[in-house]
Amino acid sequence: MSLSDLVTVERTQVDRSIYHKNLMPVVYVIGDVAGAKESPVYAILEMRKKIEAISLPGDITLPVLRPHPI
Numbered sequence: 001m002s003l004s005d006l007v008t009v010e011r012t013q014v015d016r017s018i019y020h021k022n023l024m025p026v027v028y029v030i031g032d033v034a035g036a037k038e039s040p041v042y043a044i045l046e047m048r049k050k051i052e053a054i055s056l057p058g059d060i061t062l063p064v065l066r067p068h069p070i
Contacts, residue, residue, distance in 0.1 A: 019026050033043045051062055 019028060031043070033040055054062060056062065
């Protein structure tokens with residue numbers, strides 16, 4: 001018995017998940033670090049410079065959250 005005898009394939013669109021933190025919508029960006037800069041600290045510092053260089057229209061800003069120093 002083939003699988004096509006048991007199921008009907010149907011293409012549909014699925015709603016995207018909307019994540020929230022403190023009742024505000026958020027987007028999580030996740031990455032893996034490997035190669036010359038394997039320490040996450042170096043990658044985070046490099047990303048911060050690139051994120052701050054992004055120009056957005058109007059009054060839109062990208063807040064960058066950083067951990068508090070101990």
